[in-house]
Amino acid sequence: xxxxxxxxxxxxxxxxxxxxxxxxxxxxxxxxxxxxxxxxxxxxxxxxxxxxxxxxxxxxxxxxxxxxxxxxxxxxxxxxxxxxxxxxxxxxxxxxxxxxxxxxx
Numbered sequence: 841x842x843x844x845x846x847x848x849x850x851x852x853x854x855x856x857x858x859x860x861x862x863x864x865x866x867x868x869x870x871x872x873x874x875x876x877x878x879x880x881x882x883x884x885x886x887x888x889x890x891x892x893x894x895x896x897x898x899x900x901x902x903x904x905x906x907x908x909x910x911x912x913x914x915x916x917x918x919x920x921x922x923x924x925x926x927x928x929x930x931x932x933x934x935x936x937x938x939x940x941x942x943x944x945x
Contacts, residue, residue, distance in 0.1 A: 853918045865891045865915060865923050872914035877904070884934065889924035891915075894934050901928040 852871055856864045865886040870878035881904070882894045895901050908926045915923035929937070 849918070856919055861922065862886050864919055868915060868918050869893065871918065872911050873904075881928075884929075886923070889922065891923050891926045893926060893928050894931060895928045897930055901930060904928050 849871075852868075856868050859867060863886075866883040869881070869883035869891070873881065880896055880900065884892045884894055886892075893904070895904060905928055908928075911926050912923055
């Protein structure tokens with residue numbers, strides 16, 4: 841089973857490397873975090889090495905933040921060293937950031 845998994849990761853890595861640099865980490869998020877976490881989170885944007893991920897609530901935010909270095913390592917295996925930080929935010933924080941962005945325009 842491990843050779844199949846390794847082969848699939850290589851195929852995914854090759855595919856992701858053909859994607860626009862700002863999109864590849866967002867597309868890779870479900871592979872890096874796994875299906876159970878991916879079902880409860882949403883990668884929002886990737887800018888200047890920072891991947892922002894929306895989580896259900898503050899409990900999820902704090903729990904997943906403790907795994908950030910593991911996620912960064914996973915991105916490194918798939919994409920190379922492009923993801924420097926993973927930041928988790930709640931839906932309320934996402935809405936607040938969107939309002940601030942709209943006001944600053």
